[in-house]
Amino acid sequence: MxxxxxxxxxxxxxxxxxxxxxxxxxxxxxxxxxxxxxxxxxxxxxxxxxxxxxxxxxxxxxxxxxxxxxxxxxxxxxxxxxxxxxxxxxxxxxxxxxxxxxxxxxxxxxxxxxxxxxxxxxxxxxxxxxxxxxxxxxxxxxxxxxxxxxxxxxxxxxxxxxxxxxxxxxxxxxxxxxxxxxxxxxxxxxxxxxxxxxxxxxxxxxxxxxxxxxxxHARRMADARRAEREAIAREMHDVLAHRISLLSVHAGALAYRTSGAAGAHAKPLSDAEVGESAQVIRDNAHQALEELREVLTVLRGTAPGALTEAGGGRPQPRIAEIGELVAEATRAGQRVVLDQKYAEGAAEALRDQAQRTVYRVVQEGLTNARKHAPGALITVTLVGAAGQGLTVRIRNPLPVTAGAGREHIPGAGAGLAGLEERIALDGGSLLHGATNGAFELVAKLPWPAA
Structure with missing residues (x-):
């Protein structure tokens, strides 16, 4: 003892x-x-x-x-x-x-x-x-x-x-x-x-x-614990909000088609389609749990090499995975156009934390568009170069009806605030708001010269 x-x-x-x-x-x-x-x-x-x-x-x-x-x-x-x-x-x-x-x-x-x-x-x-x-x-x-x-x-x-x-x-x-x-x-x-x-x-x-x-020392420890809680909250929001919103979309579509609300002209779902939809929901739920485990493992200080040994975990997301993120959103029914205006592979030179921040910006933009402007065309643009900085812009038209879609997928309303803190820690800035009938989320991050 x-x-x-x-x-x-x-x-x-x-x-x-x-x-x-x-x-x-x-x-x-x-x-x-x-x-x-x-x-x-x-x-x-x-x-x-x-x-x-x-x-x-x-x-x-x-x-x-x-x-x-x-x-x-x-x-x-x-x-x-x-x-x-x-x-x-x-x-x-x-x-x-x-x-x-x-x-x-x-x-x-x-x-x-x-x-x-x-x-x-x-x-x-x-x-x-x-x-x-x-x-x-x-x-x-x-x-x-x-x-x-x-x-x-x-x-x-x-x-x-x-x-x-x-x-x-x-x-x-x-x-x-x-x-x-x-x-x-x-x-x-x-x-x-x-x-x-x-x-x-x-x-x-x-x-x-x-x-x-x-x-x-007690004050520093309290500040460290508070910063750790805030980091955990940001990571959980970024990971779970995206994944749970996908679950909500799939489950909502399945409930709509099986309840008869679509009308008599709608073709009823077959057992195979119901099973496929349930499998998609199950896979997304498992993915949400897996990503949550990865977040907690990293925040607890586990070495990156230990993730794979502990249970096949993946490293933290990078810019190269944004294409997969967009494809996943497209499969969920979103209309997304990705435009990357820099040399292929050039962004891989950014440090890991900056790449993770870029990934989280795109993830948060897609999640917000899914919540507040369902069905709208979303444009994701990444432009920059070494020594000039990197700009991430997510744009989607405003919904025709004010507040449309808000009641379908609830949220904590703290995503942009946490994202702003994350970007500030990386030395960048975040702007967001409605301009010319569209909502824009613009993040500017430093990209040091090689």
């Missing part, structure tokens, strides 16, 4: 979702709707509705909280007792403020700006908030617009330096290395946040591009 693409995708995607941050689990449409950051920075984090923490987010938050809490304990136990130059009231509030900064890390995802503003005054009087301060700088660079994040970084550095200068530096000024280390510490966490932000923005853009590509 085969697996669907969606099932395979889901099987490999679900485990990975546990390893992704919640910000990247938002759908591409939601990511595109997120508020933009500073110019050139792309999508801003967090999104309008911060997603729930994933297992990865919980692991990261617990790790960073543990880091901050460990640094807080280290500073309280080791560093605070050595700060002899720090006022007593500052040492009294140092540990509670540092612990408050550590606890505030749990809401930094939803309220990054508020937490960043909170640690500015805390960093001015608390050495034990050193670990939490680095995590806040990481979150600030990751989740706030660039300019705002830089301003908060500068503010934290600006308030931390006076604390070290006036409270923690010994008299011999040997603690400047601690100041440089602290500044480098904050800059390192800030750069870490900037790098993480850039990587996530790249992932977001790639997801958006992939979403657009999927939508474009």
């Amino acid at each position: 085969t697996e669907t693409a969606a099932g395979v995708s889901g099987r490999f995607t679900r485990p990975q979702r546990w390893l992704l941050p919640g910000d990247l689990l938002t759908e591409p449409a939601d990511l595109a709707a997120a508020a933009p950051g500073a110019p050139g920075t792309g999508v801003r984090f967090p999104h309008p509705r911060p997603p729930r923490r994933t297992p990865r987010d919980w692991a990261v938050d617990v790790t960073l909280f543990g880091w901050s809490l460990g640094m807080w304990a280290l500073m309280v136990i080791v560093a605070l007792p050595t700060l002899e130059h720090t006022p007593e009231w500052i040492r009294a509030i140092d540990a509670p403020l540092g612990l408050l900064a550590c606890c505030a890390l749990w809401v930094r995802r939803r309220h990054p700006l508020a937490v960043a503003l909170l640690v500015v005054p805390v960093g001015a009087v608390s050495a034990s908030a050193f670990g939490a301060l680095g995590v806040v700088m990481l979150s600030t660079a990751l989740r706030l617009p660039t300019r705002r994040a830089l301003a908060l970084l500068a503010a934290n550095i600006a308030v931390a330096i006076p604390y070290f200068i006036f409270c923690s530096l010994p008299e011999d000024n040997s603690g400047w290395g601690d100041i440089f280390f602290s500044v480098a510490y904050l800059l390192t966490f800030f750069a870490w946040g900037v790098a993480t932000r850039a990587r996530r923005q790249l992932v977001v853009r790639l997801r958006q591009d992939a979403g657009r590509e999927r939508a474009e």
Whole structure:
């Protein structure tokens, strides 16, 4: 049993979702709707509705909280007792403020700006908030617009330096290395946040591009399916309308002669004539089914050589078969004159699609004349040369009575529209209408020079 693409995708995607941050689990449409950051920075984090923490987010938050809490304990136990130059009231509030900064890390995802503003005054009087301060700088660079994040970084550095200068530096000024280390510490966490932000923005853009590509692919597939349906409709109309109209003519004549409507003077049909007419109808019905099978086989993409192997099918019609088409219409009772004004065999140089189009034009013209002007003389003229183009003209007189013949053979009324589309695809044009008491169907197709 085969697996669907969606099932395979889901099987490999679900485990990975546990390893992704919640910000990247938002759908591409939601990511595109997120508020933009500073110019050139792309999508801003967090999104309008911060997603729930994933297992990865919980692991990261617990790790960073543990880091901050460990640094807080280290500073309280080791560093605070050595700060002899720090006022007593500052040492009294140092540990509670540092612990408050550590606890505030749990809401930094939803309220990054508020937490960043909170640690500015805390960093001015608390050495034990050193670990939490680095995590806040990481979150600030990751989740706030660039300019705002830089301003908060500068503010934290600006308030931390006076604390070290006036409270923690010994008299011999040997603690400047601690100041440089602290500044480098904050800059390192800030750069870490900037790098993480850039990587996530790249992932977001790639997801958006992939979403657009999927939508474009779906649109192209829909257009291809629509074009295929239209092609099938044109081919079926061209093939079946001609063949079914012949069936209608034969069946109508047989019904007319056997119902007695022809009058007493009409000679009744013999059993042999009835059998012959039935055989003609049967042959045409079989031919209609065979041509329909050929159309569907070609439209499904079967190679031309496979048609004969699959069941004796014929290749698609060509200009050379127009004579047989006219002869078939003549046997059905139509009066048709075929006039081909070009060198014999010259049109065979046209590409196959153009030859099929010419055949369909003649077929549609004969079918329309059979429907709307029964018994009229039809003139089919093909004239052209290589480099000059090919003109196909089908002309028949208009019926004496308006609408005569329309009720005998119904049709969909879409033949000329489909024919016009087919000719347009071949780079030609189609004109049709009544002129000087006759209906003309004129198709002009390109005939490239040899």
